[in-house]
Amino acid sequence: MGITKMNMAVMEEAIGYFEQQLATLQQLSGNESVLDRGRAYGNLGDCYEALGDYEEAIKHYDQYLSVAQSLNRMQDQAKAYRGLGNAHSVAGQRVLSSQTRGTREGAPVCRMYALTREDEGDGKPAASPRVLEKRLVVAHELGEAFNKAQAYGELGSLHSQLGNYEQAISCLERQLNLAREMKDRALESDAACGLGGVYQQMGEYDRALQYHQLDLQIAEETNNPTCQGRAYGNLGLTYESLGTFERAVVYQEQHLSIAAQMNDLVAKTVSYSSLGRTHHALQNYSQAVMYLQEGLRLAEQLGRREDEAKIRHGLGLSLWASGNLEEAQHQLYRASALFETIRHEAQLSTDYKLSLFDLQTSSYQALQRVLVSLGHHDEALAVAERGRTRAFADLLVERQTGQQGSDPYSPVTIDQILETVNGQRGLVLYYSLAAGYLYSWLLAPGAGILKFHEHYLADSVVEVG
Template structure:
């Protein structure tokens, strides 16, 4: 009777626990515990009662954990552990160890947590070995792996954390697949997803983090786990906080705080208060931030056994808030307290945060020696954390998270006028993982390791050596908090430091934070289609587009910022190579098209190429020297058939006009056969890439990461029976190529995720696969202009030009024919510029008249016409004749398009530029407005541009007025 009553109380407690009613659960379990302890009628009854007692103590421990009463957690699980060992109940013993591990984790004693979870995992494996994979042993193993992952996450060993959480997730998924969803399996799955989300956030992989947290939240809501729902909401807030969306973060934190207070979750309440404080700090409400942080700190100090890690975080946050208020003495005091706790509990990430912020305070107060000391200590932690990660993409993400330390240390060194040492730190901050992976894949690792062993301390000497060997000038940019640093290394060995000219920004009431938007708008001003973070098309103001004199205001603004301060240091001879090493958003700057005050383009005076870093420049040079040149075959791919998946939304890809013709022309020049259409399958192209010495691909490029490899970038090849033809960047990375040179003449093959060392994506993967030199496109340049540039480029190579010179001459030639920079400035050379042997001289190709693509819609023709009108100076000689295009109110869209086409036919240069612009347009739209409205809108826009370019108002504009 007592046994069944105790069992019923135990189950009642479980029901309340699942609903996050922890105090009620405690009452039922305490009553059950009393009854179990009173049972003793027989040996068999007593054994069952002892099992019930052990189980109940474990459940009590879980409830006390949810209430942050950690000493009671430990007492309960230790009592359960003794009972389990006494009666040899391995399941209860394993569960007790998991509970102890979680308690130690919450208290910051991560080694004890790991020991407990490892013991539990061994027990689960032993149960499975002796009894088969029982449900209890599998759940225990999944929970133990989750606990290990969380402990290693807190120790900043992110690779181990990911491995353990993924193993746990697989176990719980297998349980659900084979036995159906239970509360335990769903809870375990949600915990694994939650912990994976936290780890991905720490690595800076925010999209993956949000995906994991949303999946976890959905499960937790479905099972009614209120405590866990609050945690998931908080963690989603953390991701949005990391993305600087503070208002959205606050929404999630407030929801979490409400739940924590409803269910009496004191630990969660302290955490969520602190997070609200951090969000309000970044919104500039420092007093509210301090109030929240002080509430958070009090709770963490009041919890039965102090939450040392949480206390350290609160102290750090208070220091950060006081720094923002300008109270530097308090900021230092709180950060030093936080640092002491982080070191005491082995919290390396917390130690980095405190050291980084102490360096920031000391820099602000001009205590430069102390600032340098703290920031160098923080960098040592960054290197230690990075080296513990196996996955290179996780290493890149971690480097991006820690980039502020590299920037702060550069600032400290520049203030001290230690410019060359600052250059070394700038190089070190350019994601060293890229260089290390390149070393690993080198065919001469000894030579490459000699470079590696020199370390960043030899950066300036190596830069001078490269400049001298290649007779090149190197310009390295580094973006710091509110400045852009420039180092110019000349062939004579001089290293000169300059700052970018931010005065033009300040004159427009803008700051460095606006630079990325300016870069994108500069690209839009020359006709490139760019979207904001919400997918909305970016538009330029009327004063930001080309004027009647051929001046591009934003290209000139970027020239003033980036080039003017160093113009006197650049080589006067236009044939001397100029190697530009950008940083972050500067990788998207079309340097070739930047304009000086006299409307002259940068490419007119300099032979340009780019590199991710000085270190990579040297390593690609080593690769160039080590290549085998036995096989001189060329692989040319053009206009592969597009799988139906990519012709539908959201991709809407369509055949690139003239791409097949261009590929065949280039193949003829290279004395090979182009692979086009349905023959250009991924399997075939991958196979031929392995042996080709030159690879030229003209196809669509996307930024998607279809294989979820962490590396964005995909080339769309032809499908076959096995796949859709999407060649992912990660697949390229897995290759070992012997190609000396690659050309990616596709849509935006030069774009990807922007990081410190450059763009992660296709270009990076080809270099890592062994290619020392490649040309990529920063946007879709149009098939006709791309063909002209490439044919000219290969002809120049055949005449003995090096790659940079050949590309410059080809661009200048195309510029004579195509007025708009969007039609010639997209191609950029990355890496080595050494000449390329192409065998016999290449014949001059037959020129063809460029006509409008037959599939162009009326809307596309109008869009291309206005794009060209607003981004080039082609129309300055034809302004009077533009009146011929004025639409009548009765005109259809087809009439307007036909009139534009006929008008262009008598003007071959404009016709060619229009044909090329139409080849860039992508998926075309269809007209949905009434014909009269389309005609009126066309006339208004036409007249606006005519007046902008200096023409008097048209006399017949009233024809379409209503």
């Protein structure tokens, strides 16, 4: 009954049946009963993975693996490692993945999502190298080409996330060769997509285009709209990186069209965001605002806070460029606050925190520019000080290892700044660099801001999220 409920996608009921099965098997002895118990753990892992509860899935796959190892059952070990790899991978991804995973039955599936401009994931490895390397060893011992190809693909994806590009390319090329030997077009498409992603991260955009074009060609030949959408999105992002924005728009529109046909809300969010960025780069600000507002609506609906922060940042810049300063101010304030919340709450790698900090700094600088344009010099001063104290607070937290809740940062207000100035004996001169401008405030104890001055230094491009 548990398997039947799984096939009907009624996972909560399936879990109940598998737990009953486990309770019965606990009372039995013998290798067959132990093996059945292990497979029940594996089925529970599948159910929890389908429900998005990856911690529970990993816990049950671990138990399945222990049983399979104790009985020296290589096929079951391979299934357990596959489950662990998949669950770790999805749990470790915040945004999107360029690699695909296989289904439990071994039929390859192709995720809709394209790469993000920042590497796919939240800065922590999708799965531990140990898990994926052991899966690869088991696949070699079993001699099954399909499992070997999948294992190489997942290990390549992990090395890509870790920045080990040579190892990633080596693994993905092996996956590609195995896929061609098996004449498995879906796996070949996955490997091409993965290789395109690695070369894109390395800045080798011509090589990236070759592999993304191969991914698209296979998707069209096999009539796979999901992979077509993925390839269109990745081609759009690569052309965006090359600065060929007109072609990027063409591919992202195709990406959006397929995402809409399939009602894939995550892919629609990504394509709306990408179209917003490219239209901003083309100075089509009204269209950029339109696309980013649609992306923002979906990001909020899906609860994707990081996407929301990045889209609000880009929307603020496009609104600013189109002259809507009041709404730009609102979006940039919201983006900065979201970046702060995400960076403080999430357990992220240092490199990934820095990538978010760069966008947050860009939001602060753009916000200063907008506030100055509105004549809100006091608020601009508070925002400038928030950016400065945030960097110092990060340094303190970095030294307080293992103390996640000890972030000393809280947003600075203009009242706090004036209170500090009031404690001084003389005048205070405050400087801030903001996207090509040097701002200065002259403050006096008891009097507040006496004078504000701005000086243009040079053109500066504010990064669009």
